[in-house]
Amino acid sequence: MTGEARRPHTGRRRNEAARRAILDVAVDLLGRPGDTPVTIDTIAAAAGVGKQTIYRWWPSKGAVLLEAMAEHAGTAIPVPDTGTLRGDLEAFLTATFRAAGERLTATVLRHSMAEAQRDPHAREQMRALIETRRRVLRGILERGRERGEVSAGSDLDLMVDQAYGVLWYRILTGHAPLDDAQAAELARALSAQAG
Amino acid sequence: MTGEARRPHTGRRRNEAARRAILDVAVDLLGRPGDTPVTIDTIAAAAGVGKQTIYRWWPSKGAVLLEAMAEHAGTAIPVPDTGTLRGDLEAFLTATFRAAGERLTATVLRHSMAEAQRDPHAREQMRALIETRRRVLRGILERGRERGEVSAGSDLDLMVDQAYGVLWYRILTGHAPLDDAQAAELARALSAQAG
Amino acid sequence: MTGEARRPHTGRRRNEAARRAILDVAVDLLGRPGDTPVTIDTIAAAAGVGKQTIYRWWPSKGAVLLEAMAEHAGTAIPVPDTGTLRGDLEAFLTATFRAAGERLTATVLRHSMAEAQRDPHAREQMRALIETRRRVLRGILERGRERGEVSAGSDLDLMVDQAYGVLWYRILTGHAPLDDAQAAELARALSAQAG
Amino acid sequence: MTGEARRPHTGRRRNEAARRAILDVAVDLLGRPGDTPVTIDTIAAAAGVGKQTIYRWWPSKGAVLLEAMAEHAGTAIPVPDTGTLRGDLEAFLTATFRAAGERLTATVLRHSMAEAQRDPHAREQMRALIETRRRVLRGILERGRERGEVSAGSDLDLMVDQAYGVLWYRILTGHAPLDDAQAAELARALSAQAG
């Protein structure tokens, strides 16, 4: 007669289909070219969902957008293992730039970062997502250090920021594209800088 | 030779004091802690100005914010001439990071970049401002190349983006500060990468 | 050959306690001072009942309110028999005004009448209730007519409406109280008018 | 050089056309048969007006509705002077019943009274309107008293309520019509009661 932590749940359960529809629609609207404003009403209507269903699960519009972005951009970039720092960096950055440079994704990222500047909830989610991503790249650099490819004095965090900085800076300002060549050159530069 | 460009001007002239008040108030409100909403009404009221006076001279809210930001962050970083690339970079980046890292300025930059993502006018102004800044840093690198401190194959634009990328990335996400040490390390890294 | 009319009922039977709780809570909430919103959620929560239990037995919110009102105000006013029309009227109207004039009851009546204007179900129930009440008063008048106390030309329905009209008019607008003195005076007036 | 109470007004003035459109549309929607819900959005849209323009001038939906009703039902019933109480009452009540009994007006009155039960602003306006109307009828009775047609002991307020009570009671419950015959009979009854 042990068990005591009862009340597993009562009442209707969250509708997963609605959740999916909301996030999918959000990405879709966010990625639309032109300055289409992405509204909660618009999202709700397009997802065939009541507004309250959105606000029941997310604290604000920004939170929805950020989660949608995280799911969309969430395809984990596989951590490569080519044996050399430069190879690993090139593989990782090429995949990353390729994913982020894709028009739809880039648009989504742009607006998500903007949203994160005004909505505290979005800001928090952005911080978490950024942190996750930085950790992966930092892991690659640490492995390089273990192999002796990175000098002791190197500031790994700065290197990570140089890479992601280029990515975000270009996405936000649009002054230059993100392509494989850029990724390769950046990999070369960073591994040289490290040695 | 009567000329034609007549009608020099008639009526009241633009009130410079109002212009100043508007831009100053914009920066002030933008920099306020806690998510103070910066609206045109708020700006107009705080500047003791009618809304129409704002819209008479700027096409949109974003345009006001961007101009305010440009004026605030506009203290030109002097182009140093230390004789070496590393010295120049360190001087320039230190001054730049110091200016941008200041709390008020960083907040203004954050929100301006966000505004630039939705307001086409702001976007255009941001692009121009970014371009101006990039050109200065690129000039420093070019001078280094002329001195033979930068290898022929270096992608100067990418180097510029690595520097400004770090700056914006940190301002926007706030995961790490912008200080002199970071600037120095970045200068070291970039000059090493260049050689 | 047990016949066929089997299965008289299966499953759980209607919970009378829940019914009572719902109606009691409805009256209680309706009578609360300060514009407490009386919603289905509020009623369900306060009655410790699921919303569906309400909608299983009543077609709409208005129907619940009206039934609650009918039960609350339902204490049948005894039909008096004093021997004279004026005596009967005075007894009846005094009891009626006393009941309806009570603060809680008046508030419940007010809101029920309002609800009856928008909810068709409530409207129907209100009509039935009104009809029942009118019939009682009309009966008193008819008995007076049989006794020769009411002239042939008198419009009994109009007299009934004069009495209930005063009651509802005062409850709805609150410009004057419903008390024994008013009831007595009205009884006097109506019996004079009838003669 | 006396005058000092300056600043007559500054800024754009209230748009009278918008005010008219709002009130007209409100009456129109309120009077629609069937249980068409009357929404602020609907009113705004039909009047070609922004919602804020409504909320700038009225504190709530109910207040708009009540003012619309007051304007619509506001055609002052002329105070008759036939020389006798019964004549005056008959003239006044006939005109009043005829106006209030008209389908559109009756519907508007019904819903306004309902609104007055939940919206405090509407309630206040209703009270004022009711008071104004009662005063007029009371004036007629007072004149009758001066002529000696009303006995000293008569409760004039009660008589007023008997008349308006019948009117509202029938409008709200719809169990009997308001027509000239009813008005005449009521006039006869009240003047008899008074004597």
Next chain:
DNA sequence: AAGTAAACGAGACGGTACGTCCTGTCTTCTT
């Protein structure tokens, strides 16, 4: 000095989105 043109502070306007609230229905597990 009178006339004319533009800029100004004030503030109402149409429109659009926000986030909350409520209704009546549907779903899940329990009694």
Next chain:
DNA sequence: AAGAAGACAGGACGTACCGTCTCGTTTACTT
């Protein structure tokens, strides 16, 4: 079955902000 719990679609509420449009006033240049 009926019940408690609670999620759902739909839709109205009242607020906030944007960019535009009057008002009446003030400041400058032109006759």
